[in-house]
Structures are given as structure tokens and as C-alpha cells.
Amino acid sequence: xxxxxxxxxxxxxxxxxxxxxxxxxxxxxxxxxxxxxxxxxxxxxxxxxxxxxxxxxxxxxxxxxxxxxxxxxxxxxxxxxxxxxxxxxxxxxxxxxxxxxxxxxxxxxxxxxxxxxxxxxxxxxxxxxxxxxxxxxxxxxxxxxxxxxxxxxxxxxxxxxxxxxxxxxxxxxxxxxxxxxxxxxxxxxxxxxxxxxxxxxxxxxxxxxxxxxxxxxxxxxxxxxxxxxxxxxxxxxxxxxxxxxxxxxxxxxxxxxxxxxxxxxxxxxxxxxxxxxxxxxxxxxxxxxxxxxxxxxxxxxxxxxxxxxxxxxxxxxxxxxxxxxxxxxxxxxxxxxxxxxxxxxxxxx
Amino acid sequence: xxxxxxxxxxxxxxxxxxxxxxxxxxxxxxxxxxxxxxxxxxxxxxxxxxxxxxxxxxxxxxxxxxxxxxxxxxxxxxxxxxxxxxxxxxxxxxxxxxxxxxxxxxxxxxxxxxxxxxxxxxxxxxxxxxxxxxxxxxxxxxxxxxxxxxxxxxxxxxxxxxxxxxxxxxxxxxxxxxxxxxxxxxxxxxxxxxxxxxxxxxxxxxxxxxxxxxxxxxxxxxxxxxxxxxxxxxxxxxxxxxxxxxxxxxxxxxxxxxxxxxxxxxxxxxxxxxxxxxxxxxxxxxxxxxxxxxxxxxxxxxxxxxxxxxxxxxxxxxxxxxxxxxxxxxxxxxxxxxxxxxxxxxxxx
DNA sequence: CTGAAAGCGCTTACAG
DNA sequence: CTGAAAGCGCTTACAG
Numbered sequence: 001x002x003x004x005x006x007x008x009x010x011x012x013x014x015x016x017x018x019x020x021x022x023x024x025x026x027x028x029x030x031x032x033x034x035x036x037x038x039x040x041x042x043x044x045x046x047x048x049x050x051x052x053x054x055x056x057x058x059x060x061x062x063x064x065x066x067x068x069x070x071x072x073x074x075x076x077x078x079x080x081x082x083x084x085x086x087x088x089x090x091x092x093x094x095x096x097x098x099x100x101x102x103x104x105x106x107x108x109x110x111x112x113x114x115x116x117x118x119x120x121x122x123x124x125x126x127x128x129x130x131x132x133x134x135x136x137x138x139x140x141x142x143x144x145x146x147x148x149x150x151x152x153x154x155x156x157x158x159x160x161x162x163x164x165x166x167x168x169x170x171x172x173x174x175x176x177x178x179x180x181x182x183x184x185x186x187x188x189x190x191x192x193x194x195x196x197x198x199x200x201x202x203x204x205x206x207x208x209x210x211x212x213x214x215x216x217x218x219x220x221x222x223x224x225x226x227x228x229x230x231x232x233x234x235x236x237x238x239x240x241x242x243x244x245x246x247x248x249x250x251x252x253x254x255x256x257x258x259x260x261x262x263x264x265x266x267x268x269x270x271x272x273x274x275x276x277x278x279x280x281x282x283x284x285x286x287x288x289x290x291x292x293x294x295x296x297x298x299x300x301x302x303x304x305x306x307x308x309x310x311x312x313x314x315x316x317x318x319x320x321x322x323x324x325x326x327x328x329x330x331x332x333x334x335x336x337x338x339x340x341x342x343x344x345x346x347x348x349x
Numbered sequence: 350x351x352x353x354x355x356x357x358x359x360x361x362x363x364x365x366x367x368x369x370x371x372x373x374x375x376x377x378x379x380x381x382x383x384x385x386x387x388x389x390x391x392x393x394x395x396x397x398x399x400x401x402x403x404x405x406x407x408x409x410x411x412x413x414x415x416x417x418x419x420x421x422x423x424x425x426x427x428x429x430x431x432x433x434x435x436x437x438x439x440x441x442x443x444x445x446x447x448x449x450x451x452x453x454x455x456x457x458x459x460x461x462x463x464x465x466x467x468x469x470x471x472x473x474x475x476x477x478x479x480x481x482x483x484x485x486x487x488x489x490x491x492x493x494x495x496x497x498x499x500x501x502x503x504x505x506x507x508x509x510x511x512x513x514x515x516x517x518x519x520x521x522x523x524x525x526x527x528x529x530x531x532x533x534x535x536x537x538x539x540x541x542x543x544x545x546x547x548x549x550x551x552x553x554x555x556x557x558x559x560x561x562x563x564x565x566x567x568x569x570x571x572x573x574x575x576x577x578x579x580x581x582x583x584x585x586x587x588x589x590x591x592x593x594x595x596x597x598x599x600x601x602x603x604x605x606x607x608x609x610x611x612x613x614x615x616x617x618x619x620x621x622x623x624x625x626x627x628x629x630x631x632x633x634x635x636x637x638x639x640x641x642x643x644x645x646x647x648x649x650x651x652x653x654x655x656x657x658x659x660x661x662x663x664x665x666x667x668x669x670x671x672x673x674x675x676x677x678x679x680x681x682x683x684x685x686x687x688x689x690x691x692x693x694x695x696x697x698x
Numbered sequence: 699c700t701g702a703a704a705g706c707g708c709t710t711a712c713a714g
Numbered sequence: 715c716t717g718a719a720a721g722c723g724c725t726t727a728c729a730g
Contacts, residue, residue: 059408060723102451122407292641409707
């Protein structure tokens with residue numbers, strides 16, 4: 001009903017002081033929860049604040065040196081449930097710490113990422129947990145670090161960056177899932193998804209290759225396909241693969257989202273994942289359990305990684321960003337129903 | 350390598366002015382992109398800024414009356430992909446507007462919601478898009494509005510709140526999906542999920558009831574079951590229903606997430622959704638397509654709703670929050686494979 | 699416990 | 715185009 005001009009344009013600590021009949025120092029003390037103020041005085045001030053609709057002005061406070069209470073959470077793809085789970089894990093620990101996490105989504109754009117990080121710095125964020133967009137430059141991370149901003153890299157390492165890292169054991173996970181396929185009898189196995197520049201992809205391919213070499217096989221470059229790490233990207237890449245003559249009998253997918261896109265491409269061709277071709281994922285998102293057939297994948301516990309990242313950030317903020325820590329979470333094989341042995345009739349030479 | 354104390358603690362507009370050999374007014378003009386500054390001067394200032402690692406101090410600027418460039422996006426459940434899609438739609442339009450959206454997750458906690466909204470106000474957010482937590486009080490929304498803060502309610506209306514609203518046509522959607530079940534021959538239909546206090550649930554139940562009454566049936570209170578709008582909550586509620594004697598032949602679920610929980614409860618009992626019992630969802634999240642069998646549901650286009658909400662917020666910020674708008678998005682029936690006719694042998698009297 | 703004073707980093711008129 | 719001055723709302727010593 002009213003028509004005030006702008007939020008927080010009016011009532012200040014001085015108005016409160018006048019209303020409560022104290023000095024503004026006292027109001028400030030109440031704001032900070034100081035024990036120096038008498039209970040009766042504190043009550044009077046609190047009542048004045050709610051009566052006048054007072055809003056604390058963080059900007060003014062930060063200006064004078066107060067600790068800001070926000071931390072940034074910069075996520076490269078919020079539509080991927082894996083990152084949503086990560087975000088929720090982060091919030092779980094930050095919630096009890098007095099910090100409020102502000103999330104921003106970059107949708108894999110480094111330009112957007114720079115904007116968002118800048119905005120968070122401008123607003124006085126105490127630290128940032130960054131799940132970096134593709135093609136993030138290590139030097140950018142380092143210059144942030146040099147300015148004294150605590151940064152925790154999550155999920156994706158950035159070559160050349162000196163920041164702390166929380167990620168999962170991509171190499172071991174990929175090796176395990178590949179070994180599983182080999183034990184089912186597969187010899188002609190593709191790796192699909194992710195872009196060439198991604199460190200995570202390199203690590204998973206290293207595990208994949210290592211598992212093959214352990215049994216005297218080698219990775220066929222013609223079966224290592226890139227795609228954007230999205231359902232659509234994977235669908236397209238898999239459809240292209242299926243239009244070629246010599247199919248693999250199994251596909252190790254970059255992650256669950258990619259695996260789901262790959263399954264859709266198979267279905268489109270009338271093929272059934274888990275019967276006509278073995279498919280594996282990575283991440284063990286809730287979707288992995290819900291697709292049909294349920295996806296054999298690698299569990300990395302995104303929520304736990306989020307918690308670790310938040311704890312690490314809190315430590316760095318407290319310590320003043322001196323140390324660099326690394327936490328590599330376990331990557332467990334989760335066998336469900338998306339993997340069959342290779343079909344006899346299509347066995348290759 | 351360095352050891353600066355805190356981010357943004359040092360270099361200010363004055364340092365830049367000195368470095369570039371101009372006055373600080375000029376630096377401020379450059380910061381605002383004013384055309385009054387000569388190109389050569391602008392360059393000199395820009396170089397000085399990057400040389401010294403300057404970070405704009407939003408707090409100080411806002412203090413003096415500058416427009417803040419953040420808007421808040423407060424989401425009640427980020428782990429529900431529906432809300433992730435909503436968030437992404439919001440970002441899509443905000444991205445081109447110069448505003449940076451900061452997202453916060455309340456996990457259905459009104460306490461958390463109050464904290465988060467307060468923090469956003471303290472940081473000078475220009476407006477907030479709020480997907481309210483359960484049990485949000487209309488008076489809280491109204492007092493925010495009275496302070497001049499533009500607020501757009503998204504997805505869930507709040508009884509008593511005077512804020513603008515972007516939501517979907519819950520009543521029509523629920524009626525459509527119920528009519529679909531009736532046309533398949535169902536007469537004994539349950540409604541499952543959501544908590545009693547939720548306005549959205551009330552609207553959907555109204556559509557459900559109306560569709561039944563159109564054909565001379567009435568909703569059986571024993572078949573209207575509450576649950577938290579989560580997979581686990583739905584699983585529990587459905588399991589309880591299945592332990593009772595007279596099952597329904599079809600279940601209209603509060604949303605897709607609930608439907609998936611219901612399906613899992615059926616599977617646990619050895620029953621197949623779409624063969625032994627008809628199940629419907631609401632929202633048409635990407636998961637609805639991926640579950641097995643694919644879910645018959647109501648499509649509400651979360652991304653589009655997000656875009657509408659963002660456009661509405663931008664309008665309100667520009668206009669100074671005078672008008673109250675409402676946008677109700679269409680709710681289309683999407684028929685997939687989770688609905689069968691009622692089984693003959695279990696047909697009730 | 700309270701008051702007076704200084705200053706954080708910026709923007710905004712107002713003269714030049 | 716540029717400089718000098720005032721002031722936004724808070725916190726921080728410093729006296730009392």
C-alpha cells in the first residue's frame with residue numbers, strides 16, 4: 001500500500017539511536033551482539049529497530065572493516081543434478097557457520113564466470129568455492145589468490161592454478177569401471193563425452209587407458225569421442241558413432257548425464273542399453289538410479305565433496321589463505337543393470 | 350606468492366587516480382562508463398586499474414546511492430530439478446539485463462528463508478524472486494513489500510500476500526490429468542503428496558475434485574494423502590497406502606518427484622506402474638522422461654516461468670514496485686506410459 | 699555502559 | 715573534461 005522510494009534508503013542507526021534514546025555507538029554494539037550492553041537497553045534498541053523497519057547496511061559496515069558474512073559458490077552447470085547435490089552439501093556445513101552462501105551459475109561460460117566472481121568480490125565475499133567453467137585459465141585463479149581471496153576449486157582441477165582442490169579420484173574410478181567391462185568380456189570399448197581440454201576428462205581417460213593396458217589392450221583413438229558434457233551433446237556424439245560401421249560393445253561415458261544421452265541415442269536406434277550394448281556412467285546422481293535400465297556408474301558422493309570443500313574454505317578464511325590443501329574423494333564402482341557381456345554375433349576379429 | 354591481508358583492503362579509487370595522474374572524480378566517471386571522459390584518459394585509468402588490481406567496492410558505492418546490480422533468487426528446494434530449471438530460466442533473462450542473480454536455497458525452512466532474504470537486503474539487492482518455503486507467512490512478504498523491496502512470488506502463491514505472482518495453472522492441470530485417468534476407466538483414484546497447508550496442493554486438489562465431480566464421482570477423503578514433496582516422503586506415504594486393503598486403481602501425484610517415490614514404493618511391492626496401477630506426475634521435469642515407465646504428467650515449462658518471473662521483476666524494479674501482476678502459465682497434459690486402464694480383477698464395487 | 703570524532707571508498711553536484 | 719567538498723551508514727578507538 002505504501003510507496004517508499006527504495007529499500008533501506010531511510011532508517012539508519014541514528015534513527016534507531018534517537019528512537020531508543022541512546023547513542024549510535026550503543027546501537028552498533030547491540031548490532032554486534034556485544035555483552036557490554038544492558039539487557040534493558042538492548043531490548044529498547046531491538047524494539048526500535050523492528051518498529052522502524054531497520055535494515056542493516058552491509059556495505060557501510062564492510063567499508064569500515066566489518067567481516068562480510070557471505071561466501072560465493074560458483075557452479076558451472078546447475079542443471080546437472082550432480083552439481084545441485086554438491087551445492088547442497090556445501091550449504092549443509094556453511095549453514096552452521098554464520099556464513100550465507102550465494103550461488104551463481106556460469107553455464108560453462110568463462111566470461112560469465114569472471115562477471116560473477118567479480119560481483120562476489122565487489123560485495124565483499126569472504127571466499128569462493130569454484131567449480132570452474134570449461135577452459136578456465138589457471139592464471140585467473142592465481143591472480144584472485146594473489147589478491148588474498150580464498151578460493152577452493154571443486155570437482156575440476158585447473159592446470160597451473162595454485163588453489164586448494166576438492167575432487168574425486170577420477171583416474172581410479174574410470175579404471176574400475178573399465179575393469180568391470182573387461183571382466184564381462186568386452187575388448188572393444190569406447191570412451192565418450194567431455195571436451196578435450198577438460199582436466200577431468202584427461203584423468204578419466206588415463207584410468208580408462210591404464211585399465212585396458214593392464215590386460216594387454218590399447219585404447220583405440222577412433223573410439224575416444226568428445227562431446228559437451230550434456231545430454232544433448234552426448235546424444236549427438238553417440239548417434240554419430242552408431243552411424244559408423246564397427247560399433248564398440250561397450251561405452252564408458254564421461255558422466256551420468258552423458259550416459260543418459262547415450263542411452264537415448266541407442267533407444268532411438270531400437271537398441272536396448274544393457275542388452276545390446278554395455279553403458280557406464282560416472283557420478284552416481286539420483287538420475288542414475290532412475291533411468292531404465294539403472295545405470296552402472298561410479299559413485300563419488302557429491303554431497304560429501306561439497307561438505308569437504310566448505311570445511312576447507314572455512315579453514316582458509318580463518319587462517320588467512322596461507323595453505324593449499326587437496327582432498328581426493330573415493331570413487332566406488334556401483335554395479336546396476338546397464339552392462340551386459342558383448343553379444344557373440346557382433347564380436348569383432 | 351604474495352601475502353596481502355584481505356581482498357579489496359587496499360587499492361582504492363584514489364590510488365588509481367594518483368597512478369593515472371587524474372582526479373578521483375575522473376576515475377569514478379570511467380567506472381560508470383561515462384562518455385564525458387576522453388578515450389586516452391579512459392585507457393590510462395583502465396591500465397592503472399588492472400596494474401594495481403583494483404576491485405570496485407559495491408558497498409561504498411551503494412552507500413552513496415548507486416544502483417546495486419544484484420537480484421536475489423530464493424529457492425525452496427534446489428535438489429528438485431524443477432526448481433533448477435526455473436533458476437536457469439531466470440538467469441537466462443537476467444544475464445542480458447546487467448543484473449547478476451545470486452541464488453540461495455532454503456530447503457523449505459522459513460527460518461533459513463528469513464536469514465537469506467535479510468542477507469540479500471543487507472547487500473542491497475534490487476529485488477527478489479522468491480519461491481517460498483512451506484508455511485511462509487503472507488505478512489512477512491507484505492512487510493518486505495512495504496519497505497519498497499520488489500518481490501515476485503514464483504511457483505507457489507502465498508495466501509494473504511500482495512506480491513506479484515508467476516505460477517502455473519495448477520487447478521486446470523490437475524483436472525486434465527484426472528480427466529485422463531477417468532477416460533481410461535478409473536473410478537477409484539487417490540491424490541498423494543504435498544502438505545495440507547500448501548496453496549499449490551489445495552489448487553491441485555480442487556482441480557482433481559472438480560474433474561471427479563464432473564462425472565458424478567466424489568473424492569474419497571481416505572484416498573487424499575499428504576506427504577513431504579520429496580521422493581522419500583512419497584515412498585513412505587505410498588507404502589502406507591499399499592499396506593491398506595482397498596487400493597486405488599490410479600494415483601494422481603502432487604508432482605513428478607512424488608510420482609517417482611510412489612513408483613519406487615510400487616516396485617518394492619513387486620508392482621509395475623503403468624500395468625498394475627496408473628500413476629501421474631506434475632511438472633514434466635527431465636526426470637519424468639527418464640523414469641521407467643516414462644511418466645504421464647503435466648507440463649508447466651519451468652524455464653518459461655523463470656523467464657516470466659525475471660521479466661516481471663525487471664519491470665517492477667524499473668517502475669518502483671507500484672503494480673501487482675499475475676502470470677498463470679498453461680498446464681498441458683503429457684501422456685506417456687505410466688497409465689493403464691484399471692485391472693478388471695481388482696475392480697471395486 | 700555512553701558520546702563525540704574520525705574515516706572507510708565511493709558518488710554527486712558544483713565550479714572551473 | 716577535471717578538482718575540491720560533502721556525505722552515504724557504519725565501526726572503531728578514546729574518553730568519560
